[in-house]
Each structure stands twice: as C-alpha cells, then as structure tokens.
Amino acid sequence: MIEKYQKPAELYDGLRLHQNENTGGCSPKVLAALAALKPDQVGFYPPYEAATQACARYLHVDPDRLSLLNGLDEGIMATAVSYLRARAGVGAPEAIIPEPAFEILAFDTEIVGGRPVRIEPNPDYSFPLQRVLDAITSNTRVVFITTPNNPTGVVTPPDAIRTIAARVPAGAIVFVDEAYAEFSGTSFIPELERYPNVVVGRTFSKAFGLAGLRIGAITGHPDTLEPIRLVVPIYSVNIAAVVAVQAALDDLEFLERYKAQVEQSRELLYAACDRLGLRYWKSAANFVLVDAGARASALAAGAAARGIYLRDRSKEPGLEGCLRVGTGMVAHTQRCIEVFEEVLCAAE
Numbered sequence: 001m002i003e004k005y006q007k008p009a010e011l012y013d014g015l016r017l018h019q020n021e022n023t024g025g026c027s028p029k030v031l032a033a034l035a036a037l038k039p040d041q042v043g044f045y046p047p048y049e050a051a052t053q054a055c056a057r058y059l060h061v062d063p064d065r066l067s068l069l070n071g072l073d074e075g076i077m078a079t080a081v082s083y084l085r086a087r088a089g090v091g092a093p094e095a096i097i098p099e100p101a102f103e104i105l106a107f108d109t110e111i112v113g114g115r116p117v118r119i120e121p122n123p124d125y126s127f128p129l130q131r132v133l134d135a136i137t138s139n140t141r142v143v144f145i146t147t148p149n150n151p152t153g154v155v156t157p158p159d160a161i162r163t164i165a166a167r168v169p170a171g172a173i174v175f176v177d178e179a180y181a182e183f184s185g186t187s188f189i190p191e192l193e194r195y196p197n198v199v200v201g202r203t204f205s206k207a208f209g210l211a212g213l214r215i216g217a218i219t220g221h222p223d224t225l226e227p228i229r230l231v232v233p234i235y236s237v238n239i240a241a242v243v244a245v246q247a248a249l250d251d252l253e254f255l256e257r258y259k260a261q262v263e264q265s266r267e268l269l270y271a272a273c274d275r276l277g278l279r280y281w282k283s284a285a286n287f288v289l290v291d292a293g294a295r296a297s298a299l300a301a302g303a304a305a306r307g308i309y310l311r312d313r314s315k316e317p318g319l320e321g322c323l324r325v326g327t328g329m330v331a332h333t334q335r336c337i338e339v340f341e342e343v344l345c346a347a348e
C-alpha cells in the first residue's frame, strides 16, 4: 500500500515560511511580462525555443541539453516514470534516497512501482556516502541527491556525486536536484559533460519566486534526458510561465537582492536560535532546520495561531523535534523571530 502524499494545507492567510518559496514574490519585470501577454499568445499552444535558450544561457549549457518542465516536480515524476517503472520479470527498480529527503522522491518512486531505498542520515546530516555506495545493487536505477538538501540545507560534496556516478550500474542515473542552488552558489552542471549518467534538475519556484507559475528545467546528456523527455507532455509548460521565466532571467539584479536578503535572514535566525537555546544546522538554502525538541509542535502551532506557517517535520524519523523555517525577506524573518520569542517565553 502506497502512503498517500500529504499535500500541504492551503494556508494563504499568513506568512508562508513552510514551503521554501520566495517570501517577497517575483520580480516586477515578471508581472509586466504577464500583463503584456496578447490574446493570440494565450490562444495558441506555447513556443519553447526562446525560453529554452534563455534558460540554457543562464545555466551555461547547450540548449540541446536542456528541457523545460512544469516545475521540477514534473522532472522528478518523469524520471520516476522513465527509469523506475516496474517491469514484468525483473526485480523492482530501486531508487536510492539519502534521508531526510524531499518527500516527493520516495512517493514518485513508489507510485510507478519502484522501490525506495532509504539511506539513514549521519547525525550532523553530512552526506552518508559510504552507506549510499553500499546500497547500490544491480537493480539501482536512480540515485537521488538534493543539494543543498531539503530539509537540512546541507550541501552534498561534488566528490560524492562523482564517486556515485562512477559506481552505479550501466543504465542507471544520478539525479541531482538543485532546487536551491542559487542560494548555495554551487552546482554540478559544469561537470555534466564528463558525467553523462548524471542529470541536474533546477526550478524557478524558489529564488526567482515563480512557484505559482510552475516552471523548472532539466539538463544533462541528450541520451540520458531522452527517456525523461518522452514522458513529459509536449505542452506541459504554459505561456505565462514561458514569458515569465524570460523576464525573470532578464532581471538577475532582483535575484542578487533576494539572495542578500536570504543570507541576512539566515544569520538573524541563527542568532535568535542561539539566544533561545534552539539547535540548528547551518544552511546553504533559503530555510533553516531548527531543533526545538519537545517544544517543536507547540512552537509550530503557536506560530500558526499568530499567522506564521512553519514546516513541522518533528515526528519523522531522523528529524525528531525539527521544524523547517523559511528564511526569505528580512522583515519576514524578523516577524518570525518575534513570534518565536513570544511563543517560547509564554510557554516558560
């Protein structure tokens, strides 16, 4: 029995710090591009060439090595469908998933009849390379690596990716999810030419603030991408996302300003955690994993009652006591810290 994916509740009446979105929204240039859409653009099926080229330029890859996606979620599902689908007469295809992980990875694996092989974390959430290598079998079809990882914010060393790529059986791939790469400034993309069995997924939902429009991209060797491309519906990216991504990529100053806000927010949150006696892990992403111990659920509930939504993962194995807190615009983080202080002081 496949456990149903629990879609986050629709909480739009407060400060959303629970889905790692851009808390300041998108660039004004994106809104201008959307407003400039013409009736025939909406009436026709969307063209992809210009947006593909813009994304390829941004990621410094050849456009033949990149496909647009309706969000990186679609890339993960398409990878599962193409590489992890159960086939008669052979053992279940296996996906190796270092935990704690983005829940969709295991969910999509199971939904297509694959078997998630969950790798236990190290206590400091550093990458458990040896356990990943030990878990590789002839049935391994995908190794999912998220860097920086969600929910820990910890970067996976590129050498671990290289070692795994050299070890997986022929026909298997390493899927590197770089949803938060803008914040860490690290990427495996420059190495893809040397590692044809690695694909990298990116999204415009996070740093660029386009989550509501749904657009991402996948890049890698064309032969490795081909099975994934085959299962993505031909017009899965809509015209609003097509024009928005080009406008967003035309405003990289907006991106730099937001990254600076995130960096400052993380420092403010670390300092607040130090004052409040909460453990945390230094993050390279736009969120911080905070260990509130036995107070975790009360803190999440108290914050929600004050209009601030946090991601409570405190009941999950390997994440006991932990909340994931989005660190976006500084003003939002300051409000979150005030609420932390209020809730925790009221509880004492």
Ligand SMILES: Cc1ncc(COP(=O)(O)O)c(C=O)c1O
Pocket: 019, 020, 070, 071, 072, 073, 074, 102, 146, 150, 177, 179, 202, 203, 204, 205, 211, 215, 216
């Ligand atoms: C690690 C990771 N990958 C993928 C996604 C999904 O991205 P998108 O909005 O592009 O579907 C998320 C969103 O939270 C994520 O955390």
